[in-house]
Amino acid sequence: MARRPLPRILSNRGVHLARSRELARTAADSATDVLHPLITIVRGLRRLASAGRRRLADTPKDRRGTLLFLVASVILVVLLLPYGPLLAVVTLMAAAAWQGRDRAPAAPDGPDESQTQRLKSLYDALVPYFSSAGDPDPLYTHGGSWEKAFPAYEFDGTGRITHLVLTYPAYYTDGEAESRARIEHLLAAKSGRGREYHFAWDEEGNQLTVQVLAPLPTDIAAQRFVTSPGETVLGFTDPTQVRRTLPLTHGEEQRDVPPVVWRTGVRSTEPHLLAAGQPGSGTSTLLRSVALQALRHGDVVIVDGGGTGEYACLTGREGVLAVECGLAGVSESLRWAAHETERRLIAANRAHQAGDPPPDDTKRPLWILLDRPSAFTHLAAADGREDPQSLLQVPLRHGRPANVTVVVADQLDSLETLSDAVRQHTRARVVLGPATSEQVKAVLGAPPHTTPLDHTPSGRGYARLGAGPVHRLQVPATPNPYDDTTSADHRQAVLDLLPARSAQNHTRTEPTQPERKVPEPGPVRRTPADAEFLGKHSVEKKPVDLTATDKTATDTNAADAADAADADKAPLKPVPAKAAATESS
Numbered sequence: 333m334a335r336r337p338l339p340r341i342l343s344n345r346g347v348h349l350a351r352s353r354e355l356a357r358t359a360a361d362s363a364t365d366v367l368h369p370l371i372t373i374v375r376g377l378r379r380l381a382s383a384g385r386r387r388l389a390d391t392p393k394d395r396r397g398t399l400l401f402l403v404a405s406v407i408l409v410v411l412l413l414p415y416g417p418l419l420a421v422v423t424l425m426a427a428a429a430w431q432g433r434d435r436a437p438a439a440p441d442g443p444d445e446s447q448t449q450r451l452k453s454l455y456d457a458l459v460p461y462f463s464s465a466g467d468p469d470p471l472y473t474h475g476g477s478w479e480k481a482f483p484a485y486e487f488d489g490t491g492r493i494t495h496l497v498l499t500y501p502a503y504y505t506d507g508e509a510e511s512r513a514r515i516e517h518l519l520a521a522k523s524g525r526g527r528e529y530h531f532a533w534d535e536e537g538n539q540l541t542v543q544v545l546a547p548l549p550t551d552i553a554a555q556r557f558v559t560s561p562g563e564t565v566l567g568f569t570d571p572t573q574v575r576r577t578l579p580l581t582h583g584e585e586q587r588d589v590p591p592v593v594w595r596t597g598v599r600s601t602e603p604h605l606l607a608a609g610q611p612g613s614g615t616s617t618l619l620r621s622v623a624l625q626a627l628r629h630g631d632v633v634i635v636d637g638g639g640t641g642e643y644a645c646l647t648g649r650e651g652v653l654a655v656e657c658g659l660a661g662v663s664e665s666l667r668w669a670a671h672e673t674e675r676r677l678i679a680a681n682r683a684h685q686a687g688d689p690p691p692d693d694t695k696r697p698l699w700i701l702l703d704r705p706s707a708f709t710h711l712a713a714a715d716g717r718e719d720p721q722s723l724l725q726v727p728l729r730h731g732r733p734a735n736v737t738v739v740v741a742d743q744l745d746s747l748e749t750l751s752d753a754v755r756q757h758t759r760a761r762v763v764l765g766p767a768t769s770e771q772v773k774a775v776l777g778a779p780p781h782t783t784p785l786d787h788t789p790s791g792r793g794y795a796r797l798g799a800g801p802v803h804r805l806q807v808p809a810t811p812n813p814y815d816d817t818t819s820a821d822h823r824q825a826v827l828d829l830l831p832a833r834s835a836q837n838h839t840r841t842e843p844t845q846p847e848r849k850v851p852e853p854g855p856v857r858r859t860p861a862d863a864e865f866l867g868k869h870s871v872e873k874k875p876v877d878l879t880a881t882d883k884t885a886t887d888t889n890a891a892d893a894a895d896a897a898d899a900d901k902a903p904l905k906p907v908p909a910k911a912a913a914t915e916s917s
């Protein structure tokens with residue numbers, strides 16, 4: 333069907349508005365120019381009047397009469413003199429014009445001496461990189477002039493560069509990561525350490541823009557973010573790449589901050605997330621923040637490989653199906669989650685085939701959050717038991733249409749231990765804490781366009797959603813409220829977000845929700861048609877390879893096919909909670 337064009341008034345509204353605004357601005361500028369003398373005189377008269385008032389107020393009360401008499405006498409004499417009033421008005425205007433003149437010192441035209449010196453040394457440092465022996469008209473030469481090479485620059489109050497546009501010769505290999513990194517490193521070192529720089533390479537125009545970035549706010553506490561269902565705030569970033577802002581409260585203060593919003597669910601292109609970082613970088617905090625947001629609309633299963641009780645505050649809360657920190661419990665919960673994913677998928681598929689909407693019990697989001705699953709991989713290998721990560725294959729592959737989301741957090745040096753399925757299907761990525769450019773690139777699939785910080789605050793890092801841009805990220809402070817070192821405000825913010833305790837007093841090892849929340853559709857047996865559907869179910873055969881792994885999706889698909897064949901024999905029934913509890917205890 334042909335698309336009907338928007339009414340002209342709607343489609344051109346933005347252009348009209350911009351043009352009107354431009355016209356208004358030009359008119360205001362012209363009016364200011366024309367009326368400038370008048371404005372100066374009025375300002376001067378105001379200053380003279382207030383000086384007179386001040387003088388009167390400073391005069392002791394008993395002398396005010398004499399002063400007023402003196403002024404009145406002068407006025408009278410002036411009025412009686414020939415041309416007196418005219419001369420008085422001219423004198424007054426001249427005095428007002430003098431008083432009303434702009435007293436702010438005129439901004440110096442061009443850089444001062446120390447700024448010139450800085451630009452000159454920057455230029456000299458760039459000469460070896462941007463010059464070539466065969467260049468007939470070199471832009472960069474020893475003893476050359478920096479004016480042509482740096483068309484725009486800005487300095488802060490301390491004389492350090494905050495913004496710089498530099499032109500470089502077209503033959504410079506700006507498409508190569510190494511060449512870029514060399515220049516970026518040099519510019520960051522010469523412009524002043526301890527700050528973060530953003531580099532924007534304009535390969536068409538042969539220009540590089542260097543911008544000093546303001547630090548991201550580290551004081552944003554966990555709170556109920558204004559988001560739609562299916563949206564999760566990973567943290568906050570710069571306004572340059574994100575247009576949207578979220579209204580936040582910070583004590584009494586209200587402010588708007590640009591968020592990194594991750595969309596999950598049926599239409600998500602990055603349905604699962606992987607977060608990595610050094611120990612203590614804040615990945616558990618990120619998971620806690622995601623869990624608190626997920627619990628607003630869905631159910632959560634938590635696997636805690638850290639074993640330090642980071643998620644104890646969530647145990648027994650409404651919507652928290654399980655908080656597992658033992659190998660047996662983890663395996664049972666993940667097996668249940670895999671079965672639940674298949675159950676949802678089959679139920680939704682049957683509904684599609686019957687021409688019905690998807691059943692309600694397939695719509696409530698289910699979140700599987702795993703903190704350091706590699707710890708269980710080691711345990712399982714030592715025990716000769718099945719790696720719990722293998723149970724994530726179905727939720728990762730089929731989770732999106734079944735409203736099942738997997739979030740994995742692990743340490744940078746344990747990423748090798750993550751299964752291929754985890755690495756291939758987690759297209760939303762986060763790196764937190766200190767990390768080299770290579771480490772960031774290995775996790776995100778692209779290097780950051782900013783320089784690393786000397787001191788990285790907790791919860792600071794980078795995020796990338798699919799093949800999108802790399803964002804700087806600051807995770808909201810969502811500490812473990814049972815941690816003694818937590819500040820009272822941040823603890824209270826987390827406690828306020830916790831769902832109510834569920835009616836039954838659950839213990840850690842009881843995945844209670846399978847019985848309570850997940851509607852039991854009876855023992856669903858997978859028919860040959862269902863098995864065929866699961867086998868064929870569309871997943872990206874070649875996901876974007878964001879990591880350095882070179883395994884292909886074929887392995888996963890083959891393993892899935894074998895899995896599907898095995899699972900075909902088993903009834904697709906949620907794992908009974910009690911059985912899980914017994915085993916894990």
Ligand SMILES: Nc1ncnc2c1ncn2[C@@H]1O[C@H](COP(=O)(O)OP(=O)(O)OP(=O)(O)O)[C@@H](O)[C@H]1O
Binds near residue numbers: 638
């Ligand atoms: N976004 C944040 N804002 C403020 N403080 C944070 C943030 N993230 C983490 N922290 C603080 O940093 C410390 C470590 O955080 P966290 O436990 O989340 O790190 P981790 O990466 O999970 O470390 P580990 O793997 O050792 O448990 C905690 O004291 C926490 O309060």
